Amino acid sequence: MKILIVNFSDIDGGAARAAHRLHKALLTENIDSKMLVEIKKTNDFTILGPENIFDKIIVKFKGIRNKVPLFWYKKPSVFSPSSHTSSNLIKKINSINPDIVHLHWINAGMLSVKDISKIKAPIIWSLHDNWAFTGGCHIMEGCKKYIDNCGKCPKLNSNSENDLSRKLWKKKKRSYNKINNLTIIGLSNWINESSKKSSLLKNRPHINLPNLINTKIFKPINKSEARNLLNLPLDKKLILFGAYNSLSDTNKGFLELTSSLKEIESNVELVIFGSNQPNEPYNFGFKAHYLGHLHDDISLVTLYNAADVTVVPSLQENLSNTIMESLSCGTPVVGFNIGGNSDLIEHKANGYLAEPFSAKDLAKGIEWVIAKENTMFLSDNARQKVLADFDSKIVAKEYIKLYKKILKQ
Secondary structure (H helix, E strand, O other), X not given: OEXXXXXXXXXXXXXXXXXXXXXXXXXXXXXXXXXXXXXXXXXOOXXXXXXXXXXXXXXXXXXXXXXXXXXXXXXXXXXXXXXXOOHHHHHHHHHHOOOEEEXXXXXXXXXXXXXXXXXXXXXXXXXXXXXXXXXXXXXXXXXXXXXXXXXXXXXXXXXXXXXXXXXXXXXXXHHXXXXXXXXXXXXXXXXXXXXXXXXXXXXXXXXXXXXXXXXXXXXXXXXXXXXXXXXXXXXXEEEEEEOOOOOOOHHHOHHHHHHHHOOOOOOEEEEXXXXXXXXXXXXXXXXXXXXXXXXXXXXXXXXXXXXXXXXXOOOOOOOOHXXXXXXXXXXXXXXXOOOOHHHHOOEOOOEEEEOOOOHHHHHHHHHHHHHOOOHHXXXXXXXXXXXXXXXXXXXXXHHHHHHHHHHHO
């Protein structure tokens, strides 16, 4: 069985890390897996990326070309028009001749909507955000236009029914109708149910299968040793917050976090990763440690183990790598009760699900976790949840079962 996993990057970004983990888990299970990417950061021979300088220039050009239609809109939010061509990449996919093509995050000019239908093998598509079933937005927030046919898109600040979102919706409709064998994977219950309601994908088979994690890597270690390695204080309760572009991405909930921290009265300090210290640091009322971008799993494991609680105050979240990684290391998590968070966080068992988007309840959850006398209870539950539901060996076998089922059909 020959599987081709397609994602924009191999390890850069949440979707990339999730896709890469699946690729590695399949190889461990003796599946012939390859990964096709536009941005390759590793030297892994099983990962196929641009082969020369010219190919890398083409990748950058496609990314720029893809944004051109947005120039007509005033201050658009995160939106992918898919206006480019990707015929060369489609030829590469078909020349590899996989039994199954497993799509993940394919934006930033990687694959165009009209070209997806030219893939010859059966397609599985893991939904890391809303883009596949909307008129172009990645984070739909409260918008329900994807249930009909988009248009008048709030992400584009558009007042026109026949705007870019409606045009892209029509393009997706035409392309999807040409695909005979397409299976949708909702990584969380929330995104799975959202996609099943969508006008674009409601008639396709859906399955809820999560991302996976190597629990032999992401595991508990001694907290004091972890703090010493990172030069963090031993006598404080440490609140951990982080994500890629954690301070600049409004969806990551930095403003909600800062409001909630004003309510905290405990002896705490904040640890931030995914962003460097700004020129004018925010005054939290207590010390903040900025650790910047961490690029390897060992550093992340050390960081999670150094913290007493991880806070993920995102306004929309599918199946958070940060939550899964923290729980796997035995560190409880506090987040809003939205999206796929409840797939991971069990309220007052391995963390706290706060009322959306209440800064006071978020603060209450943080206080509850760090003041909890029986911290081992929360830590053990956190670890056991991941071992039972998200361990790489267990979940990889479920993916293999799905691949075999599709090939039999």
